[in-house]
Amino acid sequence: MNTTSLEGALASWRGGFLGEAVCYSVQQMEIARSRIRSLQYHPARLFSFLDSQDYYAVKKRYLDWMASRRLQMGGFDFFHGWSGECFETLVEARLLGVPSVMDVPTWHRNKGAVKSTETLKERRARVADRGWRDWRKKLTVTRQQNLAEYDLADVLLMPSVKSAETFLTAGVDEKKLHYVGRGVDVERYRPGGPPEKFRVGFVGALIKRKGVHVLLEAWKKAGLKNAELVLVGNLHEEMKPYLEKFGTDDVRLAGVTNRVQDELRACVAFAFPSECEGFAKATLEAAACGLPLIATRESGDAVVDGETGLVIQPNDVEGLAAALVHAASHRDEMAEMGRMARKMVEERFTWDHYRARLLQGYAKAKRQVRVV
Known part of the structure; x- marks a missing residue:
């Protein structure tokens, strides 16, 4: 099961x-x-x-x-x-x-x-x-x-x-x-201390349906300094050309891990630009860890625009890049959204x-x- x-x-x-x-x-x-x-x-x-x-x-x-x-x-x-x-x-x-x-x-x-x-x-x-x-x-x-x-x-x-x-x-x-x-298990997934580096996480299969190719292109376009994008999950063949084209030194492939919560706690925000999901469990895990979400409405109900994160449109490179820049330059605002995300999970999604x-x-x- x-x-x-x-x-x-x-x-x-x-x-x-x-x-x-x-x-x-x-x-x-x-x-x-x-x-x-x-x-x-x-x-x-x-x-x-x-x-x-x-x-x-x-x-x-x-x-x-x-x-x-x-x-x-x-x-x-x-x-x-x-x-x-x-x-x-x-x-x-x-x-x-x-x-x-x-x-x-x-x-x-x-x-x-x-x-x-x-x-x-x-x-x-x-x-x-x-x-x-x-x-x-x-x-x-x-x-x-x-x-x-x-x-x-x-x-x-x-x-x-x-x-x-x-x-x-x-x-x-x-x-x-x-x-x-x-x-989501709110005991396993708990907030950690905020890292100094602006680190954005993604958890899930590294495939186009989940918008990973859009995330890679948007990340490169954003051109953030002292930042890192962490991709946790299995790399599928269809994503390799996008990594070759848009992958930079500040993109880290973490692979598959049994300690997803550790990767999330080391992040400042969570990006999930999927174009079709039932309710992505990764968004709830990130929210439980106190991370603000930069996600599509198609990803599920964890992201509420301006409250628990920023809602973006699927397959919108420009919109996602703008959201990443905004998150990097408004960390206090995003941290408050992360606290609201944790609160929402505790009240509705255990x-x-x-x-x-x-x-x-x-x-x-x-x-x-x-x-x-």
């Missing part, structure tokens, strides 16, 4: 009503092992020879199949699944009249655009992929299956306001949406807050369950 799904399971466990958690593996000590069905050694591992994307798709389909069979056996009164890996289980839940919620980790599959159920491009691809010749293409969950999941679940759990907006744009009834946000919102979503689903 990832952190968010584990916290969801803990909410059920501590509430005294967790029937069974079906997952690939789990590293925790609180939930009784008798309540966890681990698929760590599963038949899908026979497909491990596939590339990572296809193998992951096989695992998700196997997880869905197993969960649907468990639900079919009876003894369960509620289902909580994740988008992209619970279509069959949601069908079974609807047939049985079992209330269901589905976690949506990011935006609506249409990504804020208005699309028909099947586009011309998708129709041509479906016809071209008939038969066994392109069997791997059939492994990945299609957009149509995602849309069916949205319809089948009684309540959709929204990670952020921006995510909810993409569902409203797609025509999903607002009554079906329930905001859960995200959480894991206790997340679990409470989740249980409210469960109650909402039970009130509006639909039966076939």
Whole structure:
């Protein structure tokens, strides 16, 4: 389980009503092992020879199949699944009249655009992929299956306001949406002493979707003195040309680390110019460390313009460069925003807050369950 799904399971466990958690593996000590069905050694591992994307798709389909069979056996009164890996289980839940919620980790599959159920491009691809010749293409969950999941679940759990907006744009009834946000460990992520050097951090996969190429170009354009940009995360191949073009001596690649909090505490501000996120956990971790955010609204709900940081537009090099210059020349102002960011996290985005919102979503689903 990832952190968010584990916290969801803990909410059920501590509430005294967790029937069974079906997952690939789990590293925790609180939930009784008798309540966890681990698929760590599963038949899908026979497909491990596939590339990572296809193998992951096989695992998700196997997880869905197993969960649907468990639900079919009876003894369960509620289902909580994740988008992209619970279509069959949601069908079974609807047939049985079992209330269901589905976690949506990011935006609506249409990504804020208005699309028909099947586009011309998708129709041509479906016809071209008939038969066994392109069997791997059939492994990945299609957009149509995602849309069916949205319809089948009684309540959709929204990670952020921006995510909810993409569902409203797609025509999903607002009554079906329930905001859960995200959480962060405020004990692990705590403010440190402000460094003398103006150091800006980024945490996450070093990819274009997260705007790292924009950050590199903006950093070079800003031309800040006695400053450093620290990139924490796995460097993807697509980013190497941008590093060669815009990388400078004051850009440090920190790689992947288990001590993210240490890197954050050594920073003055946190930059996250992503163009599409559900709710980037790194923004909450940075806020919990008392860092002001220079981020897009698309990154999640941690950045509030003029309060917890500066809101920038995605793919806006000039705007990001201007924000970096402003942050470097107004450190007292930014430090106050960092204090407000920490306060906001303590008041709204701890894991206790997340679990409470989740249980409210469960109650909402039970009130509006639909039966076939």
